[in-house]
Amino acid sequence: MPSVVLEVRNLSKRFGGLTAVSGLDFDVREGEILGVIGPNGAGKSTTFNIIAGAYPASGGDVRFAGESILGLPPHKIAARGVMRTFQHNRPFAGMSVADNVLVGAHTRFGFNVFGKKSLLDEKANRARAEELMEFVGLGELRQADVATLSFGQGRLLEIARGLAGEPRLMLFDEPAAGLTPAELTRVSGVIRGIAERGIAVLLIEHDMHFLLPLAHRVVVLNFGAKIADGLPEEVRSNPAVTDAYLGSHAAAR
Amino acid sequence: MRSLAAFVALSGAAFLMGDYHNDVYRKMLLWITLALSYNFLFGICGQVAFSHFAFYGIGAYSVVILLFQLHVPLPVAIVLGVAVCILVALAVAIPATRLEGFYLALATLALAQLFVVVLNEGGAVTGGTGGIANYRLPAVFGLQIKGAWYTGVIVALLLGTYALLRRLDHSWFGRACRAVRDNPEAAAAMGVDVARTKVVAFALTSALAGMAGMVYAFVDNTVNPPIFGLENAFLLLFMVIVGGAGRHAGAVIGAALLFMLPFFLSPLVGHHHVLVFGVLVVAAILLKPKGLIGFYDAIRRS
Numbered sequence: 001m002p003s004v005v006l007e008v009r010n011l012s013k014r015f016g017g018l019t020a021v022s023g024l025d026f027d028v029r030e031g032e033i034l035g036v037i038g039p040n041g042a043g044k045s046t047t048f049n050i051i052a053g054a055y056p057a058s059g060g061d062v063r064f065a066g067e068s069i070l071g072l073p074p075h076k077i078a079a080r081g082v083m084r085t086f087q088h089n090r091p092f093a094g095m096s097v098a099d100n101v102l103v104g105a106h107t108r109f110g111f112n113v114f115g116k117k118s119l120l121d122e123k124a125n126r127a128r129a130e131e132l133m134e135f136v137g138l139g140e141l142r143q144a145d146v147a148t149l150s151f152g153q154g155r156l157l158e159i160a161r162g163l164a165g166e167p168r169l170m171l172f173d174e175p176a177a178g179l180t181p182a183e184l185t186r187v188s189g190v191i192r193g194i195a196e197r198g199i200a201v202l203l204i205e206h207d208m209h210f211l212l213p214l215a216h217r218v219v220v221l222n223f224g225a226k227i228a229d230g231l232p233e234e235v236r237s238n239p240a241v242t243d244a245y246l247g248s249h250a251a252a253r
Numbered sequence: 254m255r256s257l258a259a260f261v262a263l264s265g266a267a268f269l270m271g272d273y274h275n276d277v278y279r280k281m282l283l284w285i286t287l288a289l290s291y292n293f294l295f296g297i298c299g300q301v302a303f304s305h306f307a308f309y310g311i312g313a314y315s316v317v318i319l320l321f322q323l324h325v326p327l328p329v330a331i332v333l334g335v336a337v338c339i340l341v342a343l344a345v346a347i348p349a350t351r352l353e354g355f356y357l358a359l360a361t362l363a364l365a366q367l368f369v370v371v372l373n374e375g376g377a378v379t380g381g382t383g384g385i386a387n388y389r390l391p392a393v394f395g396l397q398i399k400g401a402w403y404t405g406v407i408v409a410l411l412l413g414t415y416a417l418l419r420r421l422d423h424s425w426f427g428r429a430c431r432a433v434r435d436n437p438e439a440a441a442a443m444g445v446d447v448a449r450t451k452v453v454a455f456a457l458t459s460a461l462a463g464m465a466g467m468v469y470a471f472v473d474n475t476v477n478p479p480i481f482g483l484e485n486a487f488l489l490l491f492m493v494i495v496g497g498a499g500r501h502a503g504a505v506i507g508a509a510l511l512f513m514l515p516f517f518l519s520p521l522v523g524h525h526h527v528l529v530f531g532v533l534v535v536a537a538i539l540l541k542p543k544g545l546i547g548f549y550d551a552i553r554r555s
């Protein structure tokens with residue numbers, strides 16, 4: 001069985017009197033696509049932001065490759081091998097697509113800016129960025145200004161930029177949001193390809209039609225707590241899930 | 254090879270000029286040098302700082318005080334002068350970058366004002382309101398560098414500054430600076446230490462401004478408080494905005510243009526050229542946010 005990359009243990013987050021996440025447990029393994037779903041306000045984004053280091057947790061632990069990453073600033077979490085995408089694309093304006101991808105490789109450079117070592121680093125990372133742009137399907141646009149990309153291409157850029165950091169875990173924040181059906185197919189294919197490379201994938205998503213065919217395993221949240229955990233087909237037929245997700249009316253149908 | 258040709262051409266030009274034109278020429282070269290490093294700080298790294306010209310003054314005063322008040326040898330004075338600039342820069346940047354961007358502007362504005370106050374109140378050390386004058390560059394290997402030959406030193410400084418900043422801009426550090434400018438949160442998610450990147454860029458460009466100030470100290474062989482007043486900090490900002498923030502060529506064009514403009518405007522409008530500058534800057538921000546270099550790009554593309 002592939003080794004566990006991410007362990008979330010008894011994770012809790014309170015905003016004042018509101019409990020956004022309570023006692024949450026799950027694992028993500030190498031090469032596995034884990035989907036976290038739930039209706040709006042279920043605590044998906046809060047969980048995501050705690051793992052990525054944007055929010056502190058109120059309790060519990062997040063362990064990556066056996067070590068706790070809870071409380072580390074985002075740049076240190078990235079340096080350990082956890083990269084992410086943003087739901088609303090955040091490209092670096094005024095830079096080419098290739099340079100945007102190279103920012104993702106930031107932690108793969110030695111400290112030196114001058115000298116032969118740094119030139120070799122630059123060359124190696126550029127070659128890898130080229131590969132990644134081909135992999136996500138932006139090969140033709142490598143020299144384009146990011147401002148000229150469509151929303152869907154921007155999402156692919158987010159993915160390539162994250163991969164440039166050579167992550168062991170990729171976090172996707174609602175990767176389906178705002179995409180056309182053709183772009184959804186493309187992004188699904190890319191995410192499958194990432195998992196095939198042995199990278200652990202954690203997806204936060206509320207679009208079940210996108211997520212269920214893609215995920216290997218699904219965790220369902222409602223009101224900050226886990227209500228189901230299993231294979232997509234198990235989750236799909238779980239009455240508690242349809243109840244929470246679609247309302248009891250849909251479950252009865 | 255190309256940089257050698259540029260060095261020969263730019264310093265050779267000084268030998269063809271009279272004393273007056275040579276003086277104007279090398280001050281323009283110094284402004285271009287300052288605009289290049291300020292462009293890296295403001296245009297590329299996105300830090301709105303008003304201390305750049307003060308660091309030019311700190312460099313100039315440091316080297317003069319070290320050489321002629323403390324009688325330190327020239328190479329030691331240069332190293333210590335750069336060290337002073339870096340230390341002051343770190344003292345300002347480390348607390349300021351922990352806060353939001355606006356506070357860097359305030360902290361650096363305060364530094365620039367404080368610097369002039371210190372110069373005026375510095376007594377015998379800074380020479381007070383009259384500053385320090387009537388000194389001369391110590392001989393280097395028995396040679397007294399002066400006149401058009403000293404312009405060669407300024408050209409070397411300009412080209413060295415340009416080469417360094419260009420190299421940095423095309424490295425992971427330059428990309429990190431631009432990423433921090435555009436979207437600090439996304440930059441952090443890519444593994445960029447946002448605070449450290451800002452502090453390093455600030456200290457580095459401030460040290461470059463200090464080195465330009467050291468070279469400037471022997472252009473007029475006098476340093477005094479009015480030279481380093483706040484209006485020049487704003488002029489530097491205008492140069493980078495009018496030329497095109499974030500582009501080296503923009504900094505060069507903006508600095509050369511705004512430095513030379515008063516020479517042509519003075520016969521027409523007297524001292525009101527500042528008014529023309531104001532209009533120019535507002536026009537650039539409203540109509541051509543990418544500056545003259547962006548305008549040039551648009552023409553070349555069409």
